Amino acid sequence: MRRIYLDKNLQFVFGVTLMAVLGVSSIVPALPGIMDGLSIGPVQIGLVISAFTLPGVIFSPLMGVLADRMGRRIVLVPALFVFGGFGFACFFARTMPELLALRFVQGVGASPLGVLYGTIIGDLYHGPERGQAMGYNASALAMGTALYPAIGGILAILGWNYPFLLPLLAIPLGVAIIFHMDIPNPDRQGSFAEYLRGALRRMRTRRALSLFATTLVTFVILYGPIITYLPLLLDARYEASAPMIGAVFLIASGFTGLASFQLGRLAERFGQRTLLLAASVFYALSMLLMPLAPGLWYVVPPVICFGLAQGLNIPTVMTMLTTIAPMEQRGAFMAANGFLLRLAQTVAPLLMGGLFALFGMQAVYLGGLACAVILFALAFFCIEK
Numbered sequence: 291m292r293r294i295y296l297d298k299n300l301q302f303v304f305g306v307t308l309m310a311v312l313g314v315s316s317i318v319p320a321l322p323g324i325m326d327g328l329s330i331g332p333v334q335i336g337l338v339i340s341a342f343t344l345p346g347v348i349f350s351p352l353m354g355v356l357a358d359r360m361g362r363r364i365v366l367v368p369a370l371f372v373f374g375g376f377g378f379a380c381f382f383a384r385t386m387p388e389l390l391a392l393r394f395v396q397g398v399g400a401s402p403l404g405v406l407y408g409t410i411i412g413d414l415y416h417g418p419e420r421g422q423a424m425g426y427n428a429s430a431l432a433m434g435t436a437l438y439p440a441i442g443g444i445l446a447i448l449g450w451n452y453p454f455l456l457p458l459l460a461i462p463l464g465v466a467i468i469f470h471m472d473i474p475n476p477d478r479q480g481s482f483a484e485y486l487r488g489a490l491r492r493m494r495t496r497r498a499l500s501l502f503a504t505t506l507v508t509f510v511i512l513y514g515p516i517i518t519y520l521p522l523l524l525d526a527r528y529e530a531s532a533p534m535i536g537a538v539f540l541i542a543s544g545f546t547g548l549a550s551f552q553l554g555r556l557a558e559r560f561g562q563r564t565l566l567l568a569a570s571v572f573y574a575l576s577m578l579l580m581p582l583a584p585g586l587w588y589v590v591p592p593v594i595c596f597g598l599a600q601g602l603n604i605p606t607v608m609t610m611l612t613t614i615a616p617m618e619q620r621g622a623f624m625a626a627n628g629f630l631l632r633l634a635q636t637v638a639p640l641l642m643g644g645l646f647a648l649f650g651m652q653a654v655y656l657g658g659l660a661c662a663v664i665l666f667a668l669a670f671f672c673i674e675k
Contacts (some may be wrong), residue, residue, distance in 0.1 A: 294422060294423055299472055302470075302471045303410055303411055303427055305463045306612055309400075309401065309463065310403035314342065315440035316441060316453045317453045319449075320443075320445075320453045321338065323446050323449070323450030327450040327451070328383075328389065328450075331508050337390055338390070342397040346401045346404070346628070349398055349402075351626065352627075353401055353402035353625060354623075354625020357402065357406060357476075357621035360475055362410055362477050365421055365471050369400070370460040374458055374459065374463075374464070376393075380457075381455060391396065400596070401600070402563035408427075408466045408627075409621050410473060410625045413474045413620065419559045420532055420608065421554050421611065424553065424612075425554055426496075426551060427545070427548070429547040429551045430542070431518070435543050437542035458519065475616065478618065485619065489619040489622040490617060494515065497672070498623075500669075501610055501673070502626065502627060503626050505630050505631055506634050508600075508604065508607075509599035510641065510661055515580070515655050516658075518638070530586055542600070543594075545601065546600040548597075549601025562610055565606050566602070566665070569606075570599070570666035572598045572602070572638065573599045573658070573665060577661075577662055578592075578623065580592045605663075608627070625665045642657055
């Protein structure tokens with residue numbers, strides 16, 4: 291295979307992906323400072339995140355359809371400008387209502403980004419190169435997820451609002467995309483009704499529905515036992531400090547990036563279905579071993595298992611979805627997948643919170659184990675070789 295990570299078009303996609311994860315990851319270390327600076331409490335601070343993520347639930351499906359009908363670039367470039375401009379404007383917010391309003395509009399700009407990076411990879415690459423490109427992009431995503439909290443934490447030393455300087459990077463990226471990125475245009479022949487009927491018909495196939503279900507269950511694991519409850523487990527059981535907890539998550543991101551970077555070779559050798567089955571086994575091992583770890587550093591092996599599972603699972607699902615969908619419907623497919631992802635982000639903390647309230651921490655990880663079993667069943671019974 292050629293070294294497609296050197297392709298300028300894929301490097302632009304990396305930039306879009308890094309912007310897609312910047313909006314939350316970079317400001318997490320600044321949340322205590324925002325509370326002090328704007329004189330708000332722990333209940334209100336969550337709104338700073340929710341105001342940004344809510345537009346994704348509302349607008350992502352619409353943006354996917356617009357990208358199919360109007361073209362990728364027409365949606366992508368204005369989205370980057372809105373994301374960058376209103377994200378930077380948050381630097382000047384002096385009241386909570388001002389910050390929430392600006393974060394909401396910034397979230398509108400962010401809503402197409404997570405849809406479009408997978409869509410454009412599907413447009414640009416075919417065959418084994420598509421899986422390879424998805425893997426490289428997942429590595430870039432893992433790197434951003436790992437590094438942004440550190441960068442945001444350093445900027446937050448200067449003041450709670452300094453991490454909001456980072457979205458400015460989206461504006462030169464948008465300008466460069468206008469002049470230098472080659473983006474294929476989808477075929478827009480046929481009426482809008484025909485387009486919707488065709489997209490819905492392909493989405494209702496067993497393979498597509500299984501992949502959508504895989505995304506939903508995967509992100510229930512991520513946002514339930516991992517993001518919401520792993521920090522609580524590490525703090526309550528091992529009295530882990532914030533830097534130690536951050537190191538644990540950094541290890542997970544590192545192994546996600548490692549597995550993703552090798553995805554093209556692994557898929558060519560073993561097949562995509564086998565990778566999904568292996569990912570489900572890694573998820574199961576992580577859910578079994580995490581609550582049983584007798585000490586802090588014994589958590590590292592199950593965390594590595596989780597990181598490997600993420601690196602094998604998520605880019606493989608996206609590759610398979612972009613292969614099912616023709617170019618003229620690919621935005622709609624990725625938008626539907628993005629909607630389910632955000633639904634899982636919302637539902638998972640509530641679902642696992644209910645298990646925790648009723649049965650304790652062990653039940654949270656048993657719930658994650660049940661999700662891993664569902665992933666195995668989906669890959670084994672519903673996804674063809």
